[in-house]
Each structure stands twice: as structure tokens, then as C-alpha cells.
Amino acid sequence: MPGRHVRRLLEVLVSVTTTADLDRYSMHAFIEAVRHQGGLAAMLSTSGGAQESLITEGAGTLTERLAADLGERVLTGRRVTSIHRDDDGVTLRTTAGAVRAVGAIITVPPPMSARIAYDPPLPPSRTAVEQHTYMGSVYKAIAVYERPFWRQGKAHAEFMLLAHPGGAVFDTTPPGGPGHLCVLVAGAEARELDGMDVAGRRRALLGQLVPHIGPQALAPAGWHEKSWHLDEHVGGGYAALAIPGTTDGYLPMPSAPVGALHWGGTETANEHAGYIEGAIESGERVAREVLRSLGRTAT
Template sequence: MLSLTGTPERWNDTTVDACLRKVPGRVSRRLLEVIASISWTADLDRYSVHAMARMVRQQGGLRTILSTRGGAQDSLLVEGVGTLTDRLAAELGARVRTGHRVTRLVRDEHGVTVHTDSGTFRAARTIVTVPPPVAARIEHHPPLPADRAALERNTYMGSVYKAVAVFERPFWRDRGRAEFLVLDSPGRAVFDTGSPGGPGHLCTLVAGPEARALDDLGAEERRQALLAPLVPHLGPGVLKPVSWHEKAWHLDEHAGGGYVVLPEPGTTEGISPLPHTPLGPVHWAGTETADEHGGYLEGAIASGVRAAREVADALAAGVPR
């Protein structure tokens, strides 16, 4: 039996795809492929077994990753994650400035100058929360040390497409549940993400190359391709959502994709959790730096708390002054 968390480092050259190709039985192979793809959004021929095993450990084990009740999918923010950040920003007021893309960070003995495409800011310390492959577009002066530069070079973001179909009511609950792993192409996961007493929400996730293939379809063709196979299970009503919201996260230049940073096979810099030793006045946060629950909001929050403490301690110690 394969012990995932004890996978030796020499498996860093073996891809998940190569491993799955040895699984006997087409359906079992495809099932594992879809589960792996949806869980980590990697291109499976570009994701090593060692990296996957380390990610499983960081995310609390396979049972936690795949479970709803008591697991990673246990809770839902009823009004959506955006409302959480919007309300936090409202409390902080004018101190939060959005729409300033950071292009360059210049470190000196007194702090850091943050150049954006619409102005310059001066700070004693700064926290970069952008995942390394996306942060690679930020220039540094003096240049980054070799290990951080390699981290930005040898990692990539997964590809993921998410759609939510909204219905007046979750009509499928009259007969049962609406949770599917669809093995036909595109492989996908479908979840009932409606809140108690609210309208019906059916969420679809497609990941990896199959998510990118959806980019070539027109909006209507894509919606049909994703909803039509559900008709035998949920009835024809599933083809008539009152609204349809979709996003290809890999096409968002600021997110770069999702859910998390992935290392190129054979490289080690991007193996979870990512290093975060401050570089002078520059600190690093982001879900991928969390010791636990990397790739989730929980990891992002934990990393933010850790980085904020680092900054507070440095300022209290008068470093740098």
C-alpha cells in the first residue's frame, strides 16, 4: 500500500499522471484523475507525486480534503467570501486602497518604496500576499536572492473554472441530493452550495487542462455542456437557471489561477508549505505559506496573522529604523 505522507523525495520526478496511468481499469483511473484534478487543479502531467503527498499533509489528509461534514467543505459563507473582505475593508476605511497594481519594490535600510502603476508609497515594512508565480511580475531592487527567484520561476498556478447556476429554489432537494463527480469530459464536480432557506445554487468546478479547454467554447455552448448531462439526474428544470455566473480563474491576471501554487515536477522550491523568511523589510504571506490548510481561506488567514505579528515585532524592536 502507498503511504502518501511518507512518499520519498525521489518521487518528485514521477508525475501523478504517470502514476495514474498504471491504475488498472478505465473507470477507476478516470475517477482518480477527476478527484486529483478537482482537489489540486494541477495539470497532472505537471505535478509530482511527492508534491501532491506534501500538499495532502499540509491540507490535513485525504479524508479532510474530500469530506463535506467535518471536512474542508464543511461551511459556507452565506453571503459569499467577497462580503467578508468588503466589510473588513469598510471598517478600515481610507487605509485600504484597491486598484493599485504593485510593479516594483525597492528596499533600503529605512524601509521599502512600493511602486504601483498609479503612484508610489513609502512603508517601514511591507507584506507581499501575492502567490509567487504571480508575484514574479513584481520587480525587486536590489534583486531577489537566488532561492526566492527560483521559487517564483519554478511554480505555477492551477487552472480552474467555476460556475454557479442559480434557481428559484433547490428543487432537487425534494428528491435527494445534488452532488456529482462527472467522469465524462470535461471531468467535474458539482455541489449544492445553496444556503439554508435561500435560492438553489449548483456549483460546478472543472480543473486543469479540461478547464482551459472550456475557454474555447462560447458562453451558451459551455453552459449547455455543463448542465445537459445533469438532466437524467435532476430533471429538465436544471437547464433553466434564473441566472448563471462563471469565471475561468486562470484567465484572471491578478489571481493567475487557483486554488494554490504548484511546483514544477523535479523542483523543490514550491513544495508545501512555502518558505516565508522576511527579506529585510519585505514579508511574505499567502495561503501557500501556512503550515496547515494551505490552499484554503483558513491558510490565508493564518498566514496573514503570522505575517502581521512579524511586522509588529519588527516595528516594536525598531527594525529597521
């Protein structure tokens, strides 16, 4: 690179975009992901790109409302440990008993679905995807302010943090709501934050905002954070990554049914894989797939 500053910018940009440790991430995989997404600007842009829209009440409200409509048919707190397939359907063994069904849709990322025992075993092509991918590390924080004060002047609240820890900042303020700033740190630097207490993480991240939007950045009314790589059911984010030297984890990842097993998840999307848009696309695709397998047509 022509200079340390430019190199650091590239390091943070690739890290935040992929959540990968750069010393175990294939640049060929990154280039292919950029090509698949239609360019780096499309991946990062909040205007006309993959991150343009905002769910004002939070993405969790999507699943909560779907679950409310389905009622008691939604079973939570039941981690699937094994799936047995036979001529009549599938039996899912869970931590809270067995569930019998005509088929199953598996939407967790391949490294997480690898924790499930399959009987009979999955075909080699599917097993390869599970064995040759891993989840990246990502820390996310939302700083809440009484109002988006940075919008009053010429200050801009979307930028890259190039100090340590490096990361990205996005203005995620809902319409008419309080000011929200989202901070993302990924890769090895995300795991370094795990060794700090909450106050230390806040100082390390918000202190970098002061030169851009002023000292008010240091006094949010609220602070919400999560290290997604510490979540035992998610494993990391944003999507599964290919182990260097393999191509099994390139996007979009394969989603061909295996008998009564169907595969969804953002990794399988043809557009915006790795984003919530890709997850929704995969859900629509696999729903049509299941309807066809049941001899029905989508309405």
C-alpha cells in the same frame, strides 16, 4: 489502474483538487499535499473537512467590510511593479504612482510576485520558489435555482462529473436562500471551456447533472462563471503548484521575512493551505510577525 472508469475518476479528482495539468504535475507533490492536509477525504469533504463552512454572503464580503473600516487607506487599481528596500522601509512603485511604507506584506502567489522587480534582489531561496512554481487552470460556475429542488427527494447534489469536461459539483445553497450548485472544472479541460460561448458551457456542464438530479438542472434562474486562469492579477488557482522535478513549491511554502518584506498567502499556511482558511491563518501569522518587527505585541 484496474479500469478506465476508476482511472477517469482519479484523473478528475486530482485535477479538480490541484487545478494542475496532469502531464506537468508531480505525483510526489500531490502525495505530499494530501499528507499535509490530513488526507484526501479532509481536502474534499464538506462535513468535517476543509470545505465544511460557507460564507453565506460570499467570500468577497470579508474584504469589502475590512476595506470599509479602513476607509481611504485602502488603495485599489494600483498594480505593484517594483519594490525598493532601504534602511528606512520600502518604496512600492505602482501603475498609479509610488507608495512609501515601513514595510510590505506580499500575499499574491509566488508566480505572480515574480512579476514584481525587487531592489535589492531577493535571496536565492525566495527566487527559487517564484521560478519553480506556476498557477493551475480552474473554471468555476454557480448555477442559481429558485429553490434547492434536489433536496426534496433522495437526490444528492455533490458528485464528480466523469464525462467531458470532467469536474466536481458542490451544493453551496445558503441557509434559507435560493438553490446554489457550484461546478468546478480544472486543468486542460478548464481551458477547453474558454473556446465555447456561455450557452455552450452551460449545456456541457448542466447536461451532466440531469442523470443525478433531473431535468430541472437545465433551467437555472441565474448563471455566474469565471475562468480564473484568465484573470491577469490572479493567474489561476487555487494555489501555486510545484514544477515537476523541484520541491521548492511544496506546501507550506516558505514565509521567512526578507528585511522589511513579509510573505503571506494561503500557500504559506500550516493548515488548509490552498483554501480560504489557509489564507486567513497566514494573515493572522504575518500580522503577529509585523507587530513583533515594530516592537509591539498582538492583542
